Amino acid sequence: MLPSSWRATILAAVLLLAAGPPVARAQWQGHGGPVRALAVAPDGGLAISGSFDHSAILWAIEPGAALRVLRVHEGAVNAAVAAGGGRFLTGGEDGRIALWQVGSPEPVTVFTDHQGPVAGLALSPDGSLLASASWDGTARIRSTGGGAVRTLAGHTGPVNAVAFLGDGRLVSAGYDGTLRIWPAEGEAPPAVITLGTPLNTVAVAADGEIVTAGADSVVRVLSAQGQVRADVELAPNPVIALALSPDGTRIAAATVAGTVAMIARAEAKVLFNLVGPGLPVWSLAFRPDGAELLTGGGDRLVRRWNAATGEPIGALAMARPADALAAYKGERGAEVFRACVACHTLSPDEGPRAGPTLSGIFGRRIASAPGYRFSEPLRHLDIVWDARTIAELFEVGPSRYTPGTKMPEQTIRDRDDREALVRFLEKATRAN
Secondary structure (H helix, E strand, C coil): CCCHHHHHHHHHHHHHHHCCCCCCECEEECCCCCEEEEEECCCCCEEEEEECCCEEEEEECCCCEEEEEEECCCCCEEEEEEEECCEEEEEECCCCEEEEECCCCCCCEEECCCCCCEEEEEECCCCCEEEEEECCCEEEEEECCCCCEEEEECCCCCEEEEEECCCCCEEEEECCCEEEEECCCCCCCCEEEECCCCEEEEEECCCCCEEEEECCCEEEEECCCCCEEEEEECCCCCEEEEEECCCCCEEEEEECCCCEEEEECCCCEEEEEECCCCCCEEEEEECCCCCEEEEEECCCEEEEEECCCCCECCECCCCCCCCCCHHHCCCHHHHHHCCCCCCCCCCCCCCCCCCCCCCCCCCCECCCCCCCCCCHHHHCCCCECCHHHHHHHHHHCHHHHCCCCCCCCCCCCCHHHHHHHHHHHHHHCCCC
8 A cells, every 4th residue: 555645646646637637837847946856757657856955845746736846955956757656866066966756855765885976876677776976976877776876987087977878877977077998797897998088978879879968068979888979069168967758869968058959860950049048057957757857957947848739838937137247238248157147246236146246356355255154175275366376276177176066167278268257257257
């Protein structure tokens, strides 16, 4: 017999649907921060979202109703996966992985073996294994039924994403610019594919092709052995999320600037772009029939889209914030900063967003801006922000220069662009 709490939650969803034909809601509001993670249950009726606000929310998709807010993580909820049987898993900035059962306000169990933020989760095709990616530099594999944990070490920096191949091998993508394909069992070393750019995300198709993308704005399609077959350029903004349609024919790719490109995988061609409010899209998930795509954004909303046309499902509020950089039109530094504007404000009256305000940053010690909750590792760093340290941050990348940061991984390779950004920030962030 089902637990009474589970029966109550399912009953609530049934009553919502029984009240009459639901009016499709194109967007769901409930989170207090950017929506970092999304997953859809195998039957397509429920979804879970995770946010920078430290919470996860369980949703009934058709009515767009929040069934329960789930809280256990002490930091951003970075990853989510649906395990079937009314179970979901979430991974957080606190390094923990929580297993949830629909209907229960508390997790069934919490795994605590990672020593850094969990950035990605994946289930094996048969659902028996769970893989996790962490900024502690490892990927880990465990049985969903419990038991020993297999630790995969080798990346020389944060591991941002994992995905299983159909034969049981695991693919991991890291900040070190490598894609690693780990054997299903044993101690044999992985195949290492060097792609030369920090990788943020990875997905695997049923036929074994691997899709990955990251800081250089290129979506790459590789064979199951790691040979690059095709690439799709989405410049100038880093790609931060990928999702494959259930039939594997399409790739949804989201960028830090808010563009979501729908790509035909076989032809490696962009079919169309979803038009949103211009803020980062952090997470993507297809419904099981492939007809609908969910996106989680920097505006704290989950949105629904027709995956065949790119049109929103239901009425969509598309209010776009005023262009904070309009006064700096034509300045190269302002254009470089445009990738940052969704997470950071420039003036003291605007306050923090996903990241702290940059007002008065020059001469300020790291992790000391008022009104923002910084991760604990940042509080112990000996950095004062000035022209040199800001330039170095973007030269080597946030996760290497400021370990423990929540900041999405990105680098500015061109020295002139870094210098232009510094000059712009010196002028635009002067405290009023």
